[in-house]
Amino acid sequence: MAVDIKFILNDKPVELQVEAQEILVDTLRERLGLTGTKKACGTGDCGACTVLVDGEAVRSCILLTASVDGKKVLTIEGLGTVENPHPIQQAFVDAGAVQCGYCTPGMVLTAKALLDKCPNPTTEQIKEALAGNLCRCTGYTKIIKAVKAAAKKN
Amino acid sequence: MKKGLRIVGRSVARAEALAKATGRARYTSDFKRGDMLVAKALWAKYPHALIKSIDTSAAEQLAGVAAVMTAKDLPGRNGYGIMVPDKPVIADGKTRYEGDPVALVAAVTEEIATKALELIKVEYEVLTAYDDPREAMKDDAVLIHPNHPAADKGNLLTVVKLDRGDVEKAFREADIVIENYYETPMVEHCYLEPDICIAEPDDLTGGLHLICAQQAVYATKRCLAPVFNLPHHKVRVSSPIVGGGFGGKEDSSLDVAAVAGVLALKTKKTVCFELTREEVFRTTGKRHATYIKHRMAATKEGKITAVDVETVLNKGAYTSMGGLREPAHAVTMRTAAYAAGVYAVASAKARSYSVFTNTPYSCAFRGFGVPQAIFAVECQIDELARRLNMDPIELRRKNILRDGDHTIYGQVMKESRGLGLEECMDKVRDSIGWDKPLAQSAGPVKRGRGFAVFMYGTGIPLLFEGASCFAVLNNDATLNVNIASTEMGQGVMTVMAQMAAEALGLNYEDVLVSFSDTGRAPDSGPTVGSRSTVMVGNAVLDACRQLKDRLLAFAAKPFKADPRDLAIEGGKIFVVGKPETAESLAALIAKAYASQVPLAATGVWYPPQPSFRAEDGQGEPMHAYAFGAHAIEISVDTETGVITVDRSVFACDVGKAINPAAVEGQMEGGAAQGIGWGVMEEQVMENGVMQNAAFHNYMIPTIKDLPDLESIIVEHPNELGPFGSKGIGEPPIIPAAPAIRNAVWDALGIKMNAIPLTARTVLAEIQKNGKA
Ligand code: FES
Ligand code: FES
Numbered sequence: 003m004a005v006d007i008k009f010i011l012n013d014k015p016v017e018l019q020v021e022a023q024e025i026l027v028d029t030l031r032e033r034l035g036l037t038g039t040k041k042a043c044g045t046g047d048c049g050a051c052t053v054l055v056d057g058e059a060v061r062s063c064i065l066l067t068a069s070v071d072g073k074k075v076l077t078i079e080g081l082g083t084v085e086n087p088h089p090i091q092q093a094f095v096d097a098g099a100v101q102c103g104y105c106t107p108g109m110v111l112t113a114k115a116l117l118d119k120c121p122n123p124t125t126e127q128i129k130e131a132l133a134g135n136l137c138r139c140t141g142y143t144k145i146i147k148a149v150k151a152a153a154k155k156n
Numbered sequence: 157m158k159k160g161l162r163i164v165g166r167s168v169a170r171a172e173a174l175a176k177a178t179g180r181a182r183y184t185s186d187f188k189r190g191d192m193l194v195a196k197a198l199w200a201k202y203p204h205a206l207i208k209s210i211d212t213s214a215a216e217q218l219a220g221v222a223a224v225m226t227a228k229d230l231p232g233r234n235g236y237g238i239m240v241p242d243k244p245v246i247a248d249g250k251t252r253y254e255g256d257p258v259a260l261v262a263a264v265t266e267e268i269a270t271k272a273l274e275l276i277k278v279e280y281e282v283l284t285a286y287d288d289p290r291e292a293m294k295d296d297a298v299l300i301h302p303n304h305p306a307a308d309k310g311n312l313l314t315v316v317k318l319d320r321g322d323v324e325k326a327f328r329e330a331d332i333v334i335e336n337y338y339e340t341p342m343v344e345h346c347y348l349e350p351d352i353c354i355a356e357p358d359d360l361t362g363g364l365h366l367i368c369a370q371q372a373v374y375a376t377k378r379c380l381a382p383v384f385n386l387p388h389h390k391v392r393v394s395s396p397i398v399g400g401g402f403g404g405k406e407d408s409s410l411d412v413a414a415v416a417g418v419l420a421l422k423t424k425k426t427v428c429f430e431l432t433r434e435e436v437f438r439t440t441g442k443r444h445a446t447y448i449k450h451r452m453a454a455t456k457e458g459k460i461t462a463v464d465v466e467t468v469l470n471k472g473a474y475t476s477m478g479g480l481r482e483p484a485h486a487v488t489m490r491t492a493a494y495a496a497g498v499y500a501v502a503s504a505k506a507r508s509y510s511v512f513t514n515t516p517y518s519c520a521f522r523g524f525g526v527p528q529a530i531f532a533v534e535c536q537i538d539e540l541a542r543r544l545n546m547d548p549i550e551l552r553r554k555n556i557l558r559d560g561d562h563t564i565y566g567q568v569m570k571e572s573r574g575l576g577l578e579e580c581m582d583k584v585r586d587s588i589g590w591d592k593p594l595a596q597s598a599g600p601v602k603r604g605r606g607f608a609v610f611m612y613g614t615g616i617p618l619l620f621e622g623a624s625c626f627a628v629l630n631n632d633a634t635l636n637v638n639i640a641s642t643e644m645g646q647g648v649m650t651v652m653a654q655m656a657a658e659a660l661g662l663n664y665e666d667v668l669v670s671f672s673d674t675g676r677a678p679d680s681g682p683t684v685g686s687r688s689t690v691m692v693g694n695a696v697l698d699a700c701r702q703l704k705d706r707l708l709a710f711a712a713k714p715f716k717a718d719p720r721d722l723a724i725e726g727g728k729i730f731v732v733g734k735p736e737t738a739e740s741l742a743a744l745i746a747k748a749y750a751s752q753v754p755l756a757a758t759g760v761w762y763p764p765q766p767s768f769r770a771e772d773g774q775g776e777p778m779h780a781y782a783f784g785a786h787a788i789e790i791s792v793d794t795e796t797g798v799i800t801v802d803r804s805v806f807a808c809d810v811g812k813a814i815n816p817a818a819v820e821g822q823m824e825g826g827a828a829q830g831i832g833w834g835v836m837e838e839q840v841m842e843n844g845v846m847q848n849a850a851f852h853n854y855m856i857p858t859i860k861d862l863p864d865l866e867s868i869i870v871e872h873p874n875e876l877g878p879f880g881s882k883g884i885g886e887p888p889i890i891p892a893a894p895a896i897r898n899a900v901w902d903a904l905g906i907k908m909n910a911i912p913l914t915a916r917t918v919l920a921e922i923q924k925n926g927k928a
Binding site: 038040041042045047048050078079082087091092094096098100102107110129130132133134136137138139140142144145146 | 398860
């Protein structure tokens with residue numbers, strides 16, 4: 003069954019017809035060409051596919067696209083660009099928190115959701131917020147540094 | 157070591173980091189297009205079985221299916237592998253693990269491909285499936301490879317032997333003998349990017365282009381050309397940036413590329429084959445599980461005199477990095493070679509048995525068997541310290557290999573290659589406050605501290621070893637460097653650019669490194685074995701030196717100076733000591749270009765030829781070693797068995813840190829994986845079927861499982877490494893697990909010799925020992 007939906011994607015209105023069972027990560031990556039959102043497990047366990055829906059960090063691999071009807075969706079492409087990166091993105095680069103980078107878009111967006119609510123988080127709060135985002139490369143030490151540095155800059 | 161370095165030794169930001177952080181960096185799966193065919197594999201229903209019949213007719217009829225293939229439909233050899241072509245593209249008559257494809261499908265959509273798989277009917281005759289190599293090596297075990305060249309040894313693929321000195325005598329005369337049995341688990345690499353290959357038939361050449369996340373583009377081309385029945389020059393293999401590899405994507409990339417490739421040839425269309433996470437768990441290569449019987453002889457003063465070690469390795473279903481020609485087995489060989497760890501031991505006997513089973517094949521995984529071997533040794537020496545009532549660090553100090561000492565495989569240690577272990581030990585000892593006892597509380601939580609060290613010979617001796625690259629100077633004084641190594645997060649683009657810029661006197665931003673494409677670069681060797689910084693780095697320096705020599709020779713005339721008195725720096729060329737003579741390098745290059753000075757060069761480097769005799773495991777297989785020491789503090793909740801790592805202090809001697817932030821990144825990531833290996837990770841198999849094939853039951857460390865990982869860089873330069881470097885990608889994974897095990901003993905007074913030390917195992921041990 004097809005459904006018509008309208009939502010705000012990266013500050014721009016979008017109208018789409020999607021299948022009822024279509025998953026948001028596939029809509030973003032395959033239909034809209036927004037490949038910055040990564041899919042690493044597809045079962046909601048790793049956080050690589052995180053996007054923000056109305057400011058909340060959600061896993062787009064277990065979210066029906068139809069459910070974002072009427073909402074605001076932010077993907078990594080809407081946060082900043084290479085020419086004009088968001089301070090969190092720049093902080094990840096400066097702290098050396100990016101290795102293979104597959105977890106990075108999800109980490110950055112989860113960090114954004116945290117900092118929007120809690121501008122000066124403690125290490126414990128950062129860990130709590132990022133606990134659902136797996137990274138196999140960094141050991142997380144530099145990711146925590148990056149989030150703290152981004153908080154300071156704000 | 158060179159003085160006055162401008163770019164090498166600085167933590168410049170990674171070349172590609174911003175593109176990754178903004179989601180612009182494209183990985184293989186980001187190149188998928190809607191018009192590509194989607195490939196799916198019908199995996200073996202039974203891990204060990206005979207295939208009686210396959211009926212694909214219904215699947216072939218399904219609308220939208222472009223091809224269905226079974227073993228009889230292949231274009232070339234139905235077998236591939238890094239060392240021995242014993243892994244079939246499609247199982248032919250027999251399955252050996254649950255990752256064997258029985259049939260392949262290409263269809264216009266994933267849904268149709270999945271539906272087609274359901275329509276394929278297969279009849280099996282089920283055989284006994286082995287998870288444990290100790291069972292599979294019994295005389296009456298069913299043969300997993302009845303027609304394998306090694307089949308006369310049953311399921312035993314190979315034995316690596318090492319003999320030195322008079323082991324019997326040393327044990328007879330020993331004051332103390334420590335004997336234990338250790339077990340380490342099979343684990344999955346868990347790179348976040350699932351395996352994928354896009355195979356594109358090239359109508360212009362009649363060849364095939366494989367775009368594939370991987371670590372070894374040239375090996376893929378060599379291994380798979382016979383599968384496609386194509387000459388090597390018509391198989392182009394390239395890899396966009398890779399979302400983590402850790403050794404796994406040297407092998408699993410062959411699996412996906414073989415499938416996508418044969419389907420692309422069959423359909424004459426572009427085909428994409430991407431694994432789901434569950435498929436990555438069930439079908440790709442793993443770290444070898446090991447079972448190690450370790451005997452260590454010592455004097456009462458604490459001098460280790462002999463080791464006698466027997467290691468059984470789970471090879472899994474296929475040879476992978478194993479091999480038939482003994483002792484050329486990257487992993488098996490190292491479990492024997494490192495049987496005495498970092499210690500100078502006069503007499504040694506080691507036997508390592510690699511045995512086929514019906515689990516996923518075991519392949520390269522960060523450290524190539526050294527983590528397993530060192531785990532046993534570092535537990536052994538800790539017990540020796542307890543028995544002798546000596547400080548474990550001081551006991552290690554007494555025994556470590558020093559300049560002029562021989563390893564148990566006969567390699568002479570050389571100060572000139574950098575021997576920084578003792579400095580690592582001292583720095584870690586001071587930083588963690590080793591001499592201050594840990595504060596204990598009265599409650600159920602007990603604290604403990606453990607220590608472990610490692611050494612690791614970088615590179616891949618006994619396989620192809622050496623590297624080449626291309627370098628091209630452009631007329632605007634920028635440089636292209638083309639290497640075939642992979643950028644998988646370790647930072648090879650960055651450190652190669654740093655070294656090239658340093659060597660040629662260019663700005664860092666003016667060097668661009670292209671990577672992983674057999675169509676654009678000569679063979680740099682695989683991106684494994686912590687080898688790229690040294691091997692490929694030396695090749696890049698060689699190319700830069702040639703270009704620089706040509707430019708300086710050409711400049712001698714206009715500058716009216718001896719080439720030796722000229723220097724290039726920051727895009728300018730000048731007479732040393734006379735800054736007023738400076739001219740733009742770009743102008744000079746433009747003149748050189750017009751004057752027939754060649755501005756492209758091929759750089760090459762080969763290390764001293766490695767050796768390791770099959771008869772007794774003696775030789776000089778390594779050219780330089782990285783070293784490290786790791787201290788870990790833990791708490792154990794004696795009511796739940798949960799171990800928490802409270803502190804981790806780690807020092808590594810890397811020779812020279814080309815980019816210190818990147819080195820720390822390797823150390824922190826390695827420590828995290830080592831902690832995971834020690835306390836939580838395990839691929840649980842039951843009759844060849846994986847029981848925990850998802851991230852919610854196969855646990856890897858999350859941000860909450862790790863403390864702040866403290867890293868200390870130590871630099872004892874290696875005369876053979878560029879700027880003194882040694883390579884550090886893999887070894888940081890090695891010492892965490894034994895350090896944790898030693899810390900648990902310290903906390904609870906209980907010895908545990910099998911990892912992972914999960915809450916359940918620890919609690920069971922506590923209860924068994926009546927210490928709750
Ligand atoms: S890809 Fe969505 S949580 Fe892993
Ligand atoms: S940087 Fe590779 S998974 Fe996080």
